[in-house]
Amino acid sequence: MIPIVSARSIRAWLVGLIGAAILVGLIGAISHGAGEASAAPAPVIxxxxxxxxxxxxxCxxxxxxxxxxxxAGHCGKVNDRITDANGQYVGTVIRSTTYPDGSGVSANYADIATVQMAPNVxxxxxxxxxxVGQPRHGSTVCKHGHGIANKVRQCGTVVAITKFGIVIKGMAVTxxxxxxxxxxxxxEVVGIISGSPSLIDAALSAARALGIPVPDGASVATRADYELVG
Incomplete structure (x- = not known):
């Protein structure tokens, strides 16, 4: 005797089969997404x-x-978290010449901070x-940065070396x-471009006090061999 299967049973079986297929597809998509997330490239510093x-x-x-x-010190105070251009965490500031409240660079004649890198960097x-090298009067130096002018490489001449920083003429900084x-x-890296207005003004004033004609647009960099302790 051939068993009789009702239309309702067939519909229930089909619904169950389709539901199982959808579930398998969702699990596969989630697994694939998790795989892609885990495969994200590590940040580079x-x-x-x-x-x-x-x-x-x-910065x-x-x-x-x-x-x-x-x-640069004004780019982060101690315990600030730093990310790369893609938003990935790359490290935490462990030393900085910026005041703890972020109000400005302290009066120790430098605009510099040190970051401890994340383990995956x-x-x-x-x-x-x-x-790292030492700056020399009259030498040509070039900065390599990513300012808003999109001019990565800009060069100039060291016209003064003061306790507030290196004064560079002809180097456009944005x-x-x-x-x-x-x-x-x-x-060799001889300087770190500063963006601290007080430090820049102090360096330009110190250079002019030495009789060096420095234009207002001159750039200032903290010495790269400055020893940041603390």
């Missing part, structure tokens, strides 16, 4: 790379030493350098160039 301060804007990596990097310089490495002809 190196000399000349653009980074984003906790408060937004843009640049000046020097790298082991698992730390330096940039890959170190790879955007611009090749041989290390917002978000802060922290850019200043590199000499030996491919």
């Amino acid at each position: 190196g000399v000349g790379v653009k980074v984003i301060p906790q408060g937004g804007g843009g 640049n990596v000046a020097t790298v030493s082991g698992r730390t990097f330096d940039f 890959i170190v790879r310089d955007e611009v090749p350098v041989k290390g 917002p978000f160039d802060s922290g850019s490495p200043v590199i000499d002809a030996n491919d």
